[in-house]
Amino acid sequence: MTEWRSARAPLIWVALAIAIGAPIAFAAGSEQLAWRGPVYILAGFAGIIALGLVLVQPLLIGGYLPGLSAYRGRRAHHWIGGALALAIVIHVAGLWITSPPDMIDALTYASPTPFSPFGVTAMWAIFAVALLALLRRRLGLRLRTWRVIHIPLAIVIVAGSVAHCLLIEGTMETISKAALCALVLAATIKLMADLWRKRAFRGESP
Known part of the structure; x- marks a missing residue:
């Protein structure tokens, strides 16, 4: 059992690297990049990286990544949130x-593109969590209370980010994009279920 756990640890990290790195690598080889300027390309890859970070967050807070203590996981969760x-x-x-x-239309929820409102809503939820995290001690x-606020916002972030990504037909390759989105949803559902079970075990209201 110990040998299996020690062998499983690097496999988990490799799988995570592939899950995040593969969509980035496929996007880097997209023919559509030839028609895009450097600023647009930078913006696009920042969005892809952001989705990868959304995957990492529940893995950290749930303690699913081997080799990280609960304290280090929480600290990493904080910094990766930033x-x-x-x-x-x-x-x-x-x-x-x-x-x-186009951005004015998106930010005012007037864009005709179906993916826009999901991305904008996820963006505001991310900024809200980041701001509250900075002001948590001061407030x-x-x-x-933090969990009551943070968990619903996290669900909005995940749902909005996944919908935004899946509805965009851009440089991301379809299969790797769908796989990354599925992993984001699976990790979040796993974390929510574990948190619910822990609270039920302690006799707290869900």
């Missing part, structure tokens, strides 16, 4: 530079 917010800023700023009218939010 990196996620930064990636979204780069994504949106790049798209704004390349096409301000005096207890852990229970």
Whole structure:
């Protein structure tokens, strides 16, 4: 059993690297990049990286990644949350530079593209979580209150990000994109189920 666990640990990390790296690699080889400027390309890849970071977040907070203590997992979750917010800023700023009218339509929920409102909603949820995380101590939010706020926002982030990604027909390759989105959903559902079971075991209301 010990040997299996020690052998499984690097496999989990390799699988995570492939899950995130494969969509990036396929997108880098897309023929559509020939028609895009460098700012647009940077914005697009920032969005892909952001989706990969969304996958990492539930894995960290759930303790599913081997070799990380609970404390280190929480710290990494905190810093990667900041990196996620930064990636979204780069994504949106790049798209704004390349096409301000389209971004105005998107941010005001007036865009005719079906993927736009999902991405914008996920973006605001990410910014809300990042801001509350920065102000949590100043606001005096207890852990229970923080979870009541954070968990619904996290669900919005995941659902919005996945819908946004799946509805876009761009540089991302279809199968690797779908696989990454499926993993994001699976990791989030797994975490929500585990949290619910822990709270039920302690006799807390779900």
